[in-house]
Amino acid sequence: MKDVARHAGVSVSTVSYVLNDSGPVAPARKARVLDAVRVLDYAPNEAARGLKRRSAPTIGLVVPELSNQFFALLVEGVEQTVSASGGLVVLCAPEATGAAESVNGRLLRSQRINGIVYLSGAMTSPRSLLELTRLGPVVLVDEQVPGFDLPAIVSDNRRGAREVAAHVIGFGHRRLAIIAGPKNLWSTQQRLSGYREAIASIGIEPDSVPIHWGDYHQQSGWDGADKFLSGPPADRPTALLCANDLMAVGALEYCRSRNITVPTDLSVVGFDDLPFVSLLTPRLTTVRQPARDMGQQAASLLSDLIEDTAGPESPDPLPTTLQVRDSVVTPSD
DSSP, rough: HHHHHHTTSSSSHHHHHHHHOOOOOOOOHHHHHHHHHHHTEEEEOHHHHHHHHHSSSSEEESSSSSSSSSHHHHHHHHHHHHHHHOOEEEEOOHHHTTTTTTHHHHHHTTOOOSSEEOOOOTTOHHHHHHHHTTTSSSEEOOOOOOOOOOOEEOOOOOHHHHHHHHHHHHHHSSSSEEEEEOTHHHHHHHHHHHEEEEEEEETGGGGGGGGOOOOOSSHHHHHHHHHHHOGGGGGGSSSSEEEEHHHHHHHHHHHHTOOOOOTTOOOOOOOOOOGGGGGGOOOOOOEEOOHHHHHHHHHHHHHHHHHOOSSSOOOOOOOOOEEEEOOOOOOOO
């Protein structure tokens, strides 16, 4: 709309009056606006027009599940921002309910959604995401999706992973193992890249560090720990780099079940800084992501897109913070 106003030499409000037939406009100005619309091939943002009519947005929010507290904090951030403007959030959690994403797409269409905040999961279907982009603006949060040029609110996963791995290495650990997230997720690859950069910086070949591909759930942390720790002590890693806190908790549970003492026998780190991990024994060293802030920024960016006041570019990643606690010590051997 700004481009149309600039081309026609009128204000944005004048363009809005012409397109919505909502105010008086002199015939000459109206003709210039319509000519600019034709020349620029401008298509009005229907979601924005709906927003203006209702004065408050209805936002679709797609999350993989709510059992992961990180996702719940993101949802809180979205809800806080949308509700502050009098808007409504329609929540869909396809992996939690077992419903196909296409079913959620039909639900969102039935709600006359103005736009969507989308948290990608391991089961994300590109076809379903494409379907959702036809409903209005879409803002990704926490993940980027290959093949989709959509604005995204993410944290600096790579830097956070590099810092926590460097912290572990700084204590003298050289026998490392990684419990990673799902291979197909952007966050998994970013964190893995960060780990590998820290490992390479001390002359260790990153490909020599074993990886267990988990799924960001607690059980896969247990499975990864079992894979790495079930052999003779001399063959075990002295530190586990877990790509999220839930998998770190699973690894800690495995260690307790096998009388492996953390951190004396094994150091463990996570990623996310879920509220409860500072209460664990030992308190978990991890990387804090600003989950609520990410949700709030995603909702604000979506609102700007709906109102046609923001460009499609993604802002810089939000900073992560290393949280040093008690789960890393110098290796005993």
